[in-house]
Every structure is written in C-alpha cells, then in structure tokens.
Amino acid sequence: RAFDVLTNATPATVITEEDEVETTVGGAIAVRGSFLIDEEGVVRHAVINDLPLGRNIDEMLRMVDALSHNQEHGEVCPAGWQKGKDAMAESPEGVSSYLSSHSESL
Template sequence: MNRLVMNLVTKSAIDFTASAVLASGKIVDDFCLSKHIKDKYAVLFFYPLDFTFVCPTELISFSNKIEDFSKRDVEVIGISIDSKFSHYKWRNTPVNDGGIGEVSYNLVSDIKKSISRDYGVLYDDSIALRATFVIDDKFVVRHQSINDFPLGRNIDEFIRIIDAIKHNEEHGEVCPAGWKKGKPAMQASDEGVADYLNSHSAEL
C-alpha cells in the first residue's frame, strides 16, 4: 500500500486533460482542468467508484448545493477511476434506483489512474480515496482533505472554506476556528488575537 504524503496546499494545482461527462450530459475527450476553471475557484473532489454506497450521497449533495457554489463563481468537478461510459450510465440512472441523476457539474474519467496518482490520493494503486481540493482563481491549491472510504464528506465545509479564503483576500483578516460568512474575523496581529479572544473565546 502506498503512503499518501503529498501536500499541494500553497502550490499550483496539477493540470490534466481527460475524458469527462459534462453537466449537460455530453461526453467529451478533451476536458482540460486549467481551461475549464480559468480565473475561477474550483472544488475538485475524488471519490472511489460509481455505483457504490457512500459515493452517491456525496455526489447528490454536491449537486443539491450547486447554486451555493455557482453564486460564489466556483466550479465543482468530480473524478474517479471509472470510464466515461460508467459516469454517463450512473447519471442516467434514477436516484431511486441507486443512480445519481443528472448532477449539475462535470464528472471526469481517470481510467488510467494518472490523475489520482498525481494528486497523491490513489489507494493501493487501485481507487481514489475521498479527497477534496479547493483551488483558487490563480490555480493555487488552498485546501486539501482526505477521508477514508466509509466517511462521507460535509459539503457545507467546502463552502465555508471558500468564503474564508475570499474574506481573507478581500479584507486582509484571518478567519478563526469555526468562522462563517458574516461572523467577525480577526487581524493577524497580537492585538487582533487578544481582541478577538476577549470577545469570542467562549464561542470556540
């Protein structure tokens, strides 16, 4: 079993071109990450396999929250080692029959496993773990996380992280533990920390 030690945070995202099923349902063979998300934020999430158990709950949850991502100008992209034909079939299988329905984002086929391997999330040279990367509008990875197979993701957390990144870029403030959009942040200084903790430590 390979050890997952790669850290991409603060580094450029790893570009790729691969087959994909678009949100429209169209199959393409030249989906390019950097071209697709140019000047936008993105959530790139890896999942183990189509037609499995925890995976459809995550993919449907991402789709249900797509408006929250869209209004933040964020592209959502799913990826697994399945073929483009498997993705297509899964999208066209009703939710009540174990499918994901017509999810509102693109699904990339990593059938050669090269993308999962490049991102350091390929388990036992087999399938990808539940890994998530938040990429900013400069194509820099700002967040990465990896869940074990039985552990589904909380999609709201990635929305919170994107809000925090944008708040920092717009206001220069840093975002404390549990920060959510609309809540106080802090100045990155001794005085800023002291002021924040004086008013908010009981909420942490």
C-alpha cells in the same frame, strides 16, 4: 477555472513494489477528495477521505467563504467561522482582541 479529475482507468488494478500488476480482491475502494484552489492555482485547502469517511460539503463551502473573506478584507477566519461573523486581523494584537471579545463562545 477547470482542473482535470484524477482517476485511475483501471481502478481494480494495483502495481506492487516489484512493479507487478495485480487485481484487487473485491474491487476498488472509493477515495474522495475536495480541493480549494485559489485564483493563482495554489491549493489552499485539501481533504481526502477513504471509504468509511464522508466529506462535509458545508465545511468546504465555509472554506470557500473564508478564503473569499480573507482575500477581500485581509482578515483570518478561525475554525467554526461563518460568513457574516467577525474575523480577526492577521497580527498578534488581532488574535488577542478576537479571543478576548469572543471568549464566551469559544
């Protein structure tokens, strides 16, 4: 499914609080974002970075894998989870079991 790209046709222009148009000094600053949108059109993960911060594409791909795993197996994928690794059941018992069996690697 395709989504429109959000852009500003005049990126070096800003609108002030007084609704006046001003041109920025030094040009526009790049702001980059990545959005993970599920099959229902719901934004499930969003990362927005300004100029000094780069995006981590490997982390975005990990999020895609984690969402796919959750949709297929109903399990929660913890931080740092990788495709093919254990996940946890969506319950207090599932979290407890996962944490107990993975305490050495956490």
